[in-house]
Structures are given as structure tokens and as C-alpha cells.
Amino acid sequence: MNFDDVAAAAGKLQDGGMPVTIDTVRDALGGGSASAISRHLADWRAAKDKPAEPPRAELPQNLVADLARWAQQFAEEAGSGTRAELARHEEELESLREAGDALEAERNALQAQRDELATARDDALATLAERDEEIERLNAELRNARQVAMEALVGKAKDQLAIEGKDAQLAELRAQIEKNVTQTAALSDARLAAEMELVGAKTARDSLEAENKDLRAQIAALRKR
Template identity: 55%
Template sequence: MLDQDTPHAAMPGLEIPESVAAALSGWVQQVAEQTAGPVRAALEQLESEAAELRDTGAELEAARDQALAASSEHQAEIERLTVELRDARKLATEALVSKAKDQLAIDGKDRQLADLRTQLERNVAAQGSESDARLAAEMELVGATTARDNFEAEVRTLRGQLDKSYAERSALRAELETLRGKK
């Protein structure tokens, strides 16, 4: 054991022999080539996967654009059907107002008929006129009822079309969200 107080003898210089350095250099180069091959293969695989992901992204964007276009078309159809429904409701309301007016007219005619009955009791010849007036009022009522039924059927048809458009739009939105979720 060396005493710490004693000076160390000068260490001789260690030099690596040239043949050992050449062999070591060759070995290092061989190891580098062997380890670089798998790294290059992995890099090529990653580049290939990145290209596939870019292609998939482009396809998803195209699908999204198609879904958005379809959604816009459906929105336009919904707006058109909404306008048609509003017009149908307006027509139905006008028909109801007309029916109410007809009913008021009928009520007025009923009062007139009551007056006519009183007169008819006095005059048997007026019975034919009363019968004609009652028939005309009933025909007006039948016409108003038929018009109302036709409007109600048209409103039900338009409501069905509107519900179908809402369902299609919801399905498209869900599909779009699914596509966005896959990104």
C-alpha cells in the first residue's frame, strides 16, 4: 500500500498499438452499421405510416366536406319545408277564420230561419223557401268542413316531411361527430 505522503512515481504513458486501434475502429464501424440497419427500417416504416395517416386525413376531410354539404342541403330543405308549413298553417288559420265566419253566418241564418218558421206558421207557402235556405246553409257547412279536413291532412304530411328532414340532419351530425372523433 502506498503512503499518501510519498510522491507517486511518474506513470508511464500508455499508447494503444496501431493494430489494436485499427481492429477497435473496424469493430466500432461494424457495430454502427449493424445497429443503423434496424433504425433505418424503423424510420422507413414510420415514414410509410405517416404517409398513410396523411392519406386517411385527406379522406376524412373529404368525407367531412361531403357531410357538411349534405347537411347544408338538408338545412335548406328544412327551411323550405318550414316555409311551406308556415304557409299551410296560414291557410289552415284562414280556413278556420272562414269557417268561424261561416258559423256566424250560419248562426245568423239560424236566427233568420227561426223568424222564417214563425212566418211559415202564418204562411204555408213559405215552407219551400225555408227548406231551400236550410239546405244552402248545410251545404256551406259541409264545404267548410271538407276544406278544413283537407288542410289538416296537408299539415300532417308536411309535418312528417319535416320530422324526416330533422332525423336525417341529426344522423348526418352524428356521422360528422363520429368522423371528427376518429381524427
């Protein structure tokens, strides 16, 4: 988009009785930068609104000179208001151009900031997802560790109960052995005192010794376990 495009669009709008503004020119062009259109439109207005030179008069030289001076003065006085208005418009347009440039710069800065925030948000979401996965993995490991510890405690408790049961059996067998030994000793003493009961005492002693032997075998078997 250049000056010729803006001037052509502005001329068409003016010929059609339409207001010539930045928005109407941009609509006629189908888009474009507001600041660029404003600059070209100001140049178009300045070129279009130049005061025309006074016409030459075929009069006596002195009269021509006087008329020329008068015409020049009149043109300057008549155009002073237009030039002042144009100058004022130029100042306003320049202010608008500066404001437009500032707004575009601010918009670009905001766009860049928004892009940075979007990138930071995506990074934060990715980091959060990684942390969620890490937490889930640690929870799974903790559950497994608890399960292993529980199984170990149960196994230890079972072993302790088995040991306690074996100790109780050994104590009972020891008590039986001591009882049998005592009975065997009593029978031996009774044999010396009662020869008549020798056969019965011997049989009882043998039975007790056999029982004692079985008990010792049971103790040995329990110890091997």
C-alpha cells in the same frame, strides 16, 4: 480478398515506386474492407521487414564465436529500432482497425436506424392518408345530414303554413256560418211579424240556407284535405 491478394497488390505498388497504404491497396484491388486490408497489410509488412540473419564467416572458431556474438549483438541493436517502430506501427494499425470496426458498426447501426425511421415514416403517411379519407367521408355524411335536416325543416314549415292557412279559412267560414245563422234567425222572426213580406223573407232564408249549406260543404272538404 485474402492475404495473397493484398500482398500481391502491395508488392506491385512498392515495385512501381508508389506508396503502400490502405487506400492505395484498396484502389489497386478495386475495393474491399479497410479493416481487412489493414490486417493483411500489417502481416505483409511484418514478414517483409524481418531482419536478415548475419552471414556466416569462415574464420577461426574462437574468432567466429566472438564475431558471431558481436554480429548478433549488432543485429539486435540495429534491429531494435526497427522492431520498436514495427511495434509502434502495429499498435497504430490495431487502433486503426478497432476504430474502423467501430465506425463500421456505427454505420450499420445508423443504417438500421434510418431504415426503421423510413418504415415509421411510411406507416405514418399511410395512417395520415387513411385519416384524411375518414375525415372526407365524415364531412360528406355531415353535409348530407345537414341537407336532409334542412329539407325536413322546409317541409315542416310548409306544412305549418298550410295548416295555418286552412285554420284561417275554417275560421272565416265559421264566421260566415254564424252570420248566416243570425241572419236566418232574424228573417224568421221578421216573417212572424210581417206576413206581407213572407214571400221575400222565405226566399232570402232559402238563399241563406243554400249558402250555409255550401259553406258547410266547403268546411267538410277542407277537413278531408
